[in-house]
Amino acid sequence: MNQIIEKVKIPIQKIVEENDLCLYNLEYLKEDGVYFLRVSIERKDKTMDFDTCSKISEKISSFLDEVDPIEHAYILEVCSPGAERPLKTKQDFDEALNQYVEVHLKQPIEKKDAFKGYLIAVEAASITIAYKDKTRDKTIQINFENIAEANLAVKI
Numbered sequence: 001m002n003q004i005i006e007k008v009k010i011p012i013q014k015i016v017e018e019n020d021l022c023l024y025n026l027e028y029l030k031e032d033g034v035y036f037l038r039v040s041i042e043r044k045d046k047t048m049d050f051d052t053c054s055k056i057s058e059k060i061s062s063f064l065d066e067v068d069p070i071e072h073a074y075i076l077e078v079c080s081p082g083a084e085r086p087l088k089t090k091q092d093f094d095e096a097l098n099q100y101v102e103v104h105l106k107q108p109i110e111k112k113d114a115f116k117g118y119l120i121a122v123e124a125a126s127i128t129i130a131y132k133d134k135t136r137d138k139t140i141q142i143n144f145e146n147i148a149e150a151n152l153a154v155k156i
Contacts, residue, residue: 004028007069008037015059016041021052024081025088028074035074037064040081046095048080087150093122102153103129106146115140116153 005028016023016039024040041056042048057078064076087093087101096119104114117131117140126143 004037004070007067008064011063011067012039012060015063016056019052019056019059020044021056024085028070035070035072036077037070037074038077038079040079040085042080053078053080083154084151087152090122090144093119093127093150096152097122100153100155101129101150103127103142103150104148105142106148109140109142109146115142 005026009026012026013023021041021043024042025038026040027036027038029036029038039056039060041053043052057076060078061076064070084102085092087096099119100117101119102114102116105112109115115129115131117129119127120130120139121128121141125145126141127147128139128141130137130139132138
């Protein structure tokens with residue numbers, strides 16, 4: 001599956017950037033027996049709309065039809081990363097500073113395997129989250145190597 005991404009990433013990134021957009025994520029995966037090439041894009045101001053996704057989808061589809069890098073049937077999905085977008089790189093965390101996040105851990109801290117709160121600091125090797133524990137305000141520092149997954153979260 002990684003070979004497919006290697007074949008298409010640079011040309012897809014070029015198409016996206018030529019349209020003054022950012023490639024947020026590129027995935028090739030199988031869900032419920034169906035293969036997907038999922039291209040997440042956004043504007044520099046972190047917004048996106050359906051018409052832009054549709055326009056980029058047509059351009060990427062034309063490129064894929066031309067080079068035909070995938071041997072079997074698949075669905076091309078061009079979309080926004082969404083309100084609860086994943087945080088994967090240090091840059092993603094830097095851009096999420098002061099926003100509400102959810103972080104799942106590889107190893108529990110204080111008997112918890114996940115934290116929801118405001119991302120208040122991003123360091124070279126860790127992040128700090130301000131969260132509520134019942135009625136008390138607390139902070140927790142989490143090393144990047146202990147993060148299983150993280151995403152922006154919607155506070156209810």
